Amino acid sequence: MNNVTRGYVSTPGGQVHYRSAGPANAPVITFFHQTASSSRMFELMMSELSPSFRCLAFDTPGFGQSWQPAEVPSVAWLGNRLVEAIDALGIDCFVVCGHHTGGCIGLEIALAIPQRVLGLSIIGPVTPSFEEREKFSRVFLQPFVPESSGEYLQTAWEYLRSIGAGDTVDLHTAELIDHLIAWRSTPLAFGAVWRQDASAALAKVSIPLQLMCSRDDVLWPMYARACKLRPDAATAIVAGGDFQPDRDPINVARALTEFVNTLPERFRTIG
Amino acid sequence: MIQKGYANIAAGQIHYRRQHGPGLPVICLHQTASSGAMWVKVMGKMAGERALIAFDTPGFGGSFDPPQLPPSIGTYAEWLLEAIDALGIGQFQILCHHTGACIAVEMTSRQPERVTSVAMIGPVPLTEGERNEYKKHYSTPFSPTASGDYLSTTWDYLRGLGAHGDLALHHRELLDTARAFMGRYMAYTNVWRQDFTTPFMAIRVPLLLMCAADDVLWPFFGRSKELRPDADSAVLKGANFEPDLDPEGVATAYRSFLRKHGL
Numbered sequence: 001m002n003n004v005t006r007g008y009v010s011t012p013g014g015q016v017h018y019r020s021a022g023p024a025n026a027p028v029i030t031f032f033h034q035t036a037s038s039s040r041m042f043e044l045m046m047s048e049l050s051p052s053f054r055c056l057a058f059d060t061p062g063f064g065q066s067w068q069p070a071e072v073p074s075v076a077w078l079g080n081r082l083v084e085a086i087d088a089l090g091i092d093c094f095v096v097c098g099h100h101t102g103g104c105i106g107l108e109i110a111l112a113i114p115q116r117v118l119g120l121s122i123i124g125p126v127t128p129s130f131e132e133r134e135k136f137s138r139v140f141l142q143p144f145v146p147e148s149s150g151e152y153l154q155t156a157w158e159y160l161r162s163i164g165a166g167d168t169v170d171l172h173t174a175e176l177i178d179h180l181i182a183w184r185s186t187p188l189a190f191g192a193v194w195r196q197d198a199s200a201a202l203a204k205v206s207i208p209l210q211l212m213c214s215r216d217d218v219l220w221p222m223y224a225r226a227c228k229l230r231p232d233a234a235t236a237i238v239a240g241g242d243f244q245p246d247r248d249p250i251n252v253a254r255a256l257t258e259f260v261n262t263l264p265e266r267f268r269t270i271g
Numbered sequence: 272m273i274q275k276g277y278a279n280i281a282a283g284q285i286h287y288r289r290q291h292g293p294g295l296p297v298i299c300l301h302q303t304a305s306s307g308a309m310w311v312k313v314m315g316k317m318a319g320e321r322a323l324i325a326f327d328t329p330g331f332g333g334s335f336d337p338p339q340l341p342p343s344i345g346t347y348a349e350w351l352l353e354a355i356d357a358l359g360i361g362q363f364q365i366l367c368h369h370t371g372a373c374i375a376v377e378m379t380s381r382q383p384e385r386v387t388s389v390a391m392i393g394p395v396p397l398t399e400g401e402r403n404e405y406k407k408h409y410s411t412p413f414s415p416t417a418s419g420d421y422l423s424t425t426w427d428y429l430r431g432l433g434a435h436g437d438l439a440l441h442h443r444e445l446l447d448t449a450r451a452f453m454g455r456y457m458a459y460t461n462v463w464r465q466d467f468t469t470p471f472m473a474i475r476v477p478l479l480l481m482c483a484a485d486d487v488l489w490p491f492f493g494r495s496k497e498l499r500p501d502a503d504s505a506v507l508k509g510a511n512f513e514p515d516l517d518p519e520g521v522a523t524a525y526r527s528f529l530r531k532h533g534l
Contacts, residue, residue, distance in 0.1 A: 005279075006277055006284055007276075007277060008277075017275075065275065146441075147438070148438055150422070150423055150430075150445075154422060169417055170415075172415065172417075173415040177449055180446045
């Protein structure tokens with residue numbers, strides 16, 4: 001049992017599902033998840049942060065319980081859909097925390113509406129070279145497709161183990177469910193991610209930044225590159241493979257709080 | 272168009288799908304271990320005709336998980352009545368399936384003045400001996416294991432119930448069952464200790480009994496009709512997944528039942 005509640009917000013494309021925690025008048029931190037998880041991955045962190053912040057974690061369209069788009073033209077398109085949800089909730093200024101694909105989305109939101117995004121924290125920044133984008137587009141595209149034998153279930157289970165979800169059976173099961181829900185959207189989102197020039201976006205973004213990663217994250221090699229691209233960014237090394245918010249929530253929440261506390265007074269006092 | 276949402280009750284959040292329409296709302300209650308998603312096709316068939324609301328029972332779908340084994344099936348009925356209150360609904364009708372029928376008779380027994388009709392797919396008037404027998408087969412949870420072999424066990428179990436008639440259904444049911452491995456155990460534990468027949472006999476509003484010949488509960492369909500010769504009845508297709516595999520049959524039977532009784 002925790003203090004996280006769930007809801008839907010209506011947007012032009014359909015209903016966006018979200019989780020929320022914290023006082024309604026507290027500064028807002030928005031959370032965007034990796035492919036193919038859902039806002040569930042931030043629940044433990046949100047519990048940690050909710051005494052001080054209003055935490056809003058969204059299921060990206062195509063994932064969790066949000067509406068299912070037929071196409072995902074680009075990561076920026078996903079960002080626009082999520083800003084529609086943020087607008088519909090009446091949120092003005094906010095901090096973004098994005099994990100993996102969620103970080104890619106956060107970059108696009110920061111580029112689109114820099115005046116409203118007061119800080120961006122990326123857990124597992126994605127900064128692939130052109131060659132890496134080619135390579136990843138083959139490895140991370142469509143890990144499984146339902147078929148009548150049911151063998152795809154074990155494929156999905158082993159895929160999740162390979163990216164570190166096997167730490168506990170509970171996490172493995174929760175991620176399996178999210179991945180099964182999103183089997184159609186996963187290749188759409190991954191396709192958009194590998195088409196995005198995230199390195200260029202990271203270099204360009206003009207708001208305060210935090211870069212966070214764990215040494216056993218599949219994106220760890222890109223973390224050093226991200227830090228080099230943005231030497232001005234705050235940094236933090238946490239634990240937890242590709243699932244830091246689930247496996248190391250206290251340290252991730254602590255690092256995020258430290259970053260947020262360096263932001264202008266404007267953020268910490270909005271209500 | 273179906274809208275999703277949550278009804279907030281003291282115990283937690285109850286997730287639902289809702290299709291607006293005329294008339295007294297129809298409350299749809301699902302079987303174990305499905306979710307309100309099992310009513311989406313029937314909702315589509317009845318679009319514009321009726322207001323329908325399909326709840327996810329606590330422990331299933333997007334609803335809260337009971338922190339411990341609920342004391343009886345009546346507890347589920349009380350939670351769902353509270354959810355109906357939270358949505359500002361007064362009187363309503365019930366369309367239910369398997370475990371949903373077990374919950375429906377408890378809702379009707381608690382607040383008979385609010386329920387204007389009951390339609391059930393797969394009524395469950397089992398004797399105590401039969402319930403003890405069923406308990407052996409349907410009360411062991413498919414608990415997740417590190418190897419992941421519970422997934423093929425669950426997949427094959429759902430094939431045995433007829434979900435393989437449609438791959439999208441089989442996939443969705445696998446997902447719902449995996450999510451609700453503990454909810455399934457809790458609900459079935461209470462189903463097999465419920466005396467369904469007494470509240471079933473006490474229903475005083477129009478009653479529709481439906482079942483498919485390849486439903487596991489088919490043997491009890493004849494008995495339920497004998498117990499309630501006053502009830503309307505209809506035979507459907509679709510094994511244990513009639514609303515998904517025979518949505519037209521469900522909608523046609525239900526529509527004609529409502530019309531006959533001026534509901």
